[in-house]
Amino acid sequence: MNTAAAHATLTDGAGSNEPLLSIRNLSVTFRGEQKVEAVKGASFDVAAGETVGLVGESGSGKSVTALSVLQLLPQATARYPAGSIRFRGTELLGADRETMRPVRGNRVTMIFQEPMSSLNPLLTVEEQIVEVLAWHKGMRPAEASARALELLKLVRIPEPQRRLGSYPHEMSGGQAQRVMIAIALATEPDLLIADEPTTALDVTIQASVLELLADLQKRLGMALLLITHDLEIVRKMARRVCVMRGGEIVEQGLTDAVFQRPQHAYTRMLLAARPGGRPAPPPGDDPPLLQARGIRVSFPIRTGLFRRVTGQVRAVDGVDLDIAPGRTLAIVGESGSGKTTLGRALLRLVASDGAIRLGGDDIATMPPEQLRPLRRRMQIVFQDPYGSLDPRQRIETIVGEGLRIHDIGRAGEERTRLVCQALEEVGLDPDSRRRYPHEFSGGQRQRIAIARVLVLKPELLILDEPTSALDRSVQVQIVDLLRDLQQRYGLAYLFISHDLLVVRALADRIIVLKDGCVVETGPAERILTQPQQPYTRALVKAALELEAVDVSGSETDRPPVASP
Numbered sequence: 001m002n003t004a005a006a007h008a009t010l011t012d013g014a015g016s017n018e019p020l021l022s023i024r025n026l027s028v029t030f031r032g033e034q035k036v037e038a039v040k041g042a043s044f045d046v047a048a049g050e051t052v053g054l055v056g057e058s059g060s061g062k063s064v065t066a067l068s069v070l071q072l073l074p075q076a077t078a079r080y081p082a083g084s085i086r087f088r089g090t091e092l093l094g095a096d097r098e099t100m101r102p103v104r105g106n107r108v109t110m111i112f113q114e115p116m117s118s119l120n121p122l123l124t125v126e127e128q129i130v131e132v133l134a135w136h137k138g139m140r141p142a143e144a145s146a147r148a149l150e151l152l153k154l155v156r157i158p159e160p161q162r163r164l165g166s167y168p169h170e171m172s173g174g175q176a177q178r179v180m181i182a183i184a185l186a187t188e189p190d191l192l193i194a195d196e197p198t199t200a201l202d203v204t205i206q207a208s209v210l211e212l213l214a215d216l217q218k219r220l221g222m223a224l225l226l227i228t229h230d231l232e233i234v235r236k237m238a239r240r241v242c243v244m245r246g247g248e249i250v251e252q253g254l255t256d257a258v259f260q261r262p263q264h265a266y267t268r269m270l271l272a273a274r275p276g277g278r279p280a281p282p283p284g285d286d287p288p289l290l291q292a293r294g295i296r297v298s299f300p301i302r303t304g305l306f307r308r309v310t311g312q313v314r315a316v317d318g319v320d321l322d323i324a325p326g327r328t329l330a331i332v333g334e335s336g337s338g339k340t341t342l343g344r345a346l347l348r349l350v351a352s353d354g355a356i357r358l359g360g361d362d363i364a365t366m367p368p369e370q371l372r373p374l375r376r377r378m379q380i381v382f383q384d385p386y387g388s389l390d391p392r393q394r395i396e397t398i399v400g401e402g403l404r405i406h407d408i409g410r411a412g413e414e415r416t417r418l419v420c421q422a423l424e425e426v427g428l429d430p431d432s433r434r435r436y437p438h439e440f441s442g443g444q445r446q447r448i449a450i451a452r453v454l455v456l457k458p459e460l461l462i463l464d465e466p467t468s469a470l471d472r473s474v475q476v477q478i479v480d481l482l483r484d485l486q487q488r489y490g491l492a493y494l495f496i497s498h499d500l501l502v503v504r505a506l507a508d509r510i511i512v513l514k515d516g517c518v519v520e521t522g523p524a525e526r527i528l529t530q531p532q533q534p535y536t537r538a539l540v541k542a543a544l545e546l547e548a549v550d551v552s553g554s555e556t557d558r559p560p561v562a563s564p
Contacts, residue, residue, distance in 0.1 A: 018089050019045035020223050021191055026083035028064050038064045040247040051224040053238030055231060057471040058442055061247040062227045066193050070104045106136045109184040113196035115176035119168040125179050126164035132186045151182040155212060172335045174205035195227045205334060207542045210237060229471045231270055235259055243267050273473035275505040279328055280487055288322040289492045290460055294354040295319045297345050315341045317516040328493040330507035338516035339496045343462045347378060376406050379453035383465035385445035389437040395448055396433035402456045422455035426481060443474035462494045467502050479505050500543035504528055512536045
């Protein structure tokens, strides 16, 4: 079928009673050392202008189903034993390139989960939008540039004219995601597939992105297939929902009906899965393990052809904090507030001004050779466990690396014993030490990351968004694990997060950061129930308003939230 004929078929199908997208009995397998059944007999429809949520935990088959619509799975390994995918009456499964050309990236577009990985780091925002408009719309450069500016205004990018010349790394996560939305909307699609569009975003940015998608859908009349593991988002956005588990759709229906009267045990489990409980009572009035006073971090602004320093940006501006053994101090705030930079400054991983004391040691000005033996006492767990684990090394080597660096234990059996002990403490089989990171789930990889620091017997852990990319059910497990380890070993935690539900389950005290400055600080319960500052109230409202109803349909047991 040539391109013109395919386009005519797609257009002619618009007036029929057939759904915009109809998936029937879809099965997808992958061939490798073992055959993997990723999707098993999935069937659902998306009507024109409708929002349908496709939910489930990691590995349930959501993204594979979505990628199948656009025929984006690798042809060398992906197979379709059965099924049909029809868009406006045209069969897409097994369609040739000419049939897919007017569909892929034109009538159907997709927003991927991680904007920084999806955007080209070598091209400006304008160049990336213009490329899409030139390819799919045949626009000339001047016309495409003008349309690119319109699109940035449409998705509410601040200072859109200036942002046209920005590169992806010069933008925050929320801004990069808006650019991805602008690119997806450039062709005015009939169907937008959004694959985990808000997973790594702060709650206030998440709320604004969801509001933007809902507004654009209403204004443009497009359908939205929303893929997520976050049931709170589905409840807010979708008219209908399909619940996937192990490649199968185990339940589907109107969102309100499914949430209020879930029929399948798996759906009930997903609805009930949220971090709960409160931190254990503090063990005593021990003196602070870590003290910091007046922490300031600045980064140079470089401009011009020769990248000369023309100014400074203050990332952290005069932060004071104390953390005692067995206590958790949470640092919360939006992207760009300085949370991660503060954590790295406390570990002396970035240059800073101010006083830092670890126990009785002044580490702020300590030479590197003196600081190195102290580093085993303070360790960090990063947000992305897959990115922080070397994919070329076995787990035994990864977890045991710190033992070798700090010369702990004898090489061979003693270090193997310490690695096995650390894996057992985080709930992993010691025999798994012979495997590689890609052989583990996201939650298991985060446990490995925790084992890697735990093997050194640290006193302080800096936890940088350790649960943000995980399913809610896995988040519950990691929160329980962190609480257990803290009680067992008296660990002090600096917990960096934008997820106030997780913060509420772990933190004794909270510091709220905005633009590198402390906006508010105090006991966690007081901050979450009686925030004093407008910025804090906005964070709390955005986070706790999205809590899901329980399986009976009643509101969850949560503290009252002060109105902003």
